[in-house]
Amino acid sequence: MSAAALSVLVIDENRIRASIIEAGLHDAGHRRVSVIHDVTGIAARIAELQPDVIVIDLENPNRDMLENMFQLSRAVKRPIAMFVDRSDTASIEAAVEAGVSAYVVDGLRKERVKPILDMAISRFNAFSRLTHELEEARSELEGRKLVDRAKGILMKSRGLSEADAYALLRKTAMNQNRRIADIAQSLITAAGLLGSGEEQ
């Protein structure tokens, strides 16, 4: 039987991540892929889709509800179990680390599911790397803005050149073992409290 015959349901409140997983499944030849962002009324959807594999993100607060639904399996015509192969602890760990879990219908061979889980794990990891990098870029930009404002305050209140203002900020940060952006933020706050320097 070809991999394409499996019906896969992706439950993820994060739309971007869900579409990344969906694209990955399509690339792997899966054509019966459905994505759900909101779990309201999910029982009916599961009854209709009859998924063989369900991929779910671990941030979802409704995981307990979903697991219970899978176990009771009234809405679900075939019992669904968590993807657990105890011998494969590496897979389990990798999934939990990545923040994803998978459930499969009873009797489905693990070789058919493993590639799906592996793909989900690698896409989840790629997504968090991306998010992390974006976050870093944003915070770096924020930091640079703060440093610019702090430099302005020092230049105005102490008559320093821009280079000297920056050197003072950097020296203070090194002495206090803090980030230069944190020192800049403290200075801006203090200046605001003292009513000196720039306007907020």
Add this chain to the structure above:
Amino acid sequence: MTAQLQVTAGFMPLLDSALLVVAKEMGFAAEQGLDLRLVRESSWANIRDRMAVGHFDVAHMLAPMPIACNLGLTPLATPTIAPMALGLGGNAVTVSTVLWEAMAGAGARPDLDPLATGRALKAVIAERAEATPLRFGVVHPHSGHNYELRYWLAACGVDPERDVEIVILPPPLMADALGAGHIDGYCAGEPWNTAAVSKQVGHIATVKAAIWKSSPEKVLGVAEAWATANPAALDALLRAIYRASEWCADTGNHGALAELLGRAEFVDCPANWIMPALSGTIDMAGGAIAQVADFFVPQAKGATFPWKSHALWFYTQMVRWNQVEPSADRAATARDSYRPDLYRAALKPLGVALPGANAKVEGALRVPTPVGSAGASLVLGPDGFFDGEVFDPADLDAYIAGQKKAAIEN
């Protein structure tokens, strides 16, 4: 200086995460030489999974969870023990404003009395006849909430399997689900009942502390392998949590505790949502106040002691609601999941009250009663069930058979 002992604990944003949060934030863990790291989680399934893969050494757990893990009722479970409880009580049953009005019409009074409100609910259900069954939310199938809601309903003549529908929802979403009409009522821990009252979508009908006085709710779940490999860290943790429980019990600290738990990294709610559970002054709806004795007990009455009779009662309810087939081996697994021996060993050096027994007859104490203890004197109870039934852990089969018989007669 010796290396610090490290422990990572998972917790859910609930009132009774208080003991772990206070152990860390008020310095009791550090005092025991312990570097306690707290990680907030969004589902009990995540707590279980992250414990199984070793991310968490210990966790804030629903009291029946370690038993369910050891009985193999959940996927990906790791052998888990409960060497300490994290308080007694703390839950309530909230119904929608519409359902409360119907119940009031059928004789329910705003006094939290389980029998009167339960009978009123039965009358409302009888009138509905063929309409869609009322839907109640609980937080997990293996939870004190599920079992006490079912116990209350069954004892009032409502069949939890046939007369109502019980669904699973995460506690922070309960109040909104009630307001949106997705559910008609729920049993959850605080502050998630007060949340519905505050949002004016629900009425607190009864409380855990009235259904079963001094009843178990959460435990410290510990990965058995970690406990075996790290006895010193476990002892230090139990001592730190015990000290935290004393701090939580001091009424002088309640304001600070409410502020602390309300913070974004813990329960993340207004501090005034935490106060009712701490003071026992419960706003049932629209300012109708009831004073509840022992609503949440963090320390007194052996509130942190892992009674084997509590473990066994949960086991009888798992059998009652067809979650597990009864057997002597399974009963033993349930009983052995709770570890009062580890509790005593860790706390003995503190000279605090240690119960002499491992189990007690639940429901036997009608009034506060001094009991045999070591270290300091100990008063337990009252611990009665609202229907007057008594659970003798020495006679499991009779209790299970009695509940089956009552169900048939109803």
